[in-house]
Amino acid sequence: MNNYLKMEFWSISSNEGLARTAAAAFFSELDPTFEELADVRTAVSEAVTNAIVHGYREKMGIIKMECSTDELGLFTVIISDEGCGISDIEQAMQPFFTTARGEERTGMGFAVMQAFMDTVEVDSVPGMGTTVKMTKQASIKYE
Numbered sequence: 001m002n003n004y005l006k007m008e009f010w011s012i013s014s015n016e017g018l019a020r021t022a023a024a025a026f027f028s029e030l031d032p033t034f035e036e037l038a039d040v041r042t043a044v045s046e047a048v049t050n051a052i053v054h055g056y057r058e059k060m061g062i063i064k065m066e067c068s069t070d071e072l073g074l075f076t077v078i079i080s081d082e083g084c085g086i087s088d089i090e091q092a093m094q095p096f097f098t099t100a101r102g103e104e105r106t107g108m109g110f111a112v113m114q115a116f117m118d119t120v121e122v123d124s125v126p127g128m129g130t131t132v133k134m135t136k137q138a139s140i141k142y143e
Ligand SMILES: Nc1ncnc2c1ncn2[C@@H]1O[C@H](COP(=O)(O)OP(=O)(O)O)[C@@H](O)[C@H]1O
Pocket: 046, 050, 051, 052, 054, 055, 056, 081, 083, 084, 085, 086, 092, 093, 097, 098, 099, 100, 105, 106, 107, 108, 109, 110, 111, 130
């Protein structure tokens, strides 16, 4: 099923749940398994939390989330911020790497996204912002 959703919301932590729920509801139109749905929920949660906590450093900014699905059951979500950006993406994506040690960050956000989604692409320009694009194939109806 072809579909498209775009949301823009403030970078406040209560909106993380809103984004996660919206993405999951959108993806559920493809009749994913319970596990696939949980994976998308978790990955979106990690990406949006990163935009709030790291991108905007808890200051107010706008986060955009775009979701789309295609007729072959592929779900794509793009989460972007115009925050501080990431200077070394490869290093940032290493498991356990965090610039927020001591603030209850585990450094596992990108590792979780990569484990739970089929593809994860990160684009970032320091001072300009960060975009995370992830895809997930819904398996049941589309094998
Ligand atoms: N949207 C973002 N804007 C700026 N920096 C980011 C963003 N997302 C991730 N980062 C950087 O990548 C690091 C690793 O992210 P992650 O794997 O989610 O671990 P954690 O959030 O626990 O630090 C963060 O500590 C931060 O330095």
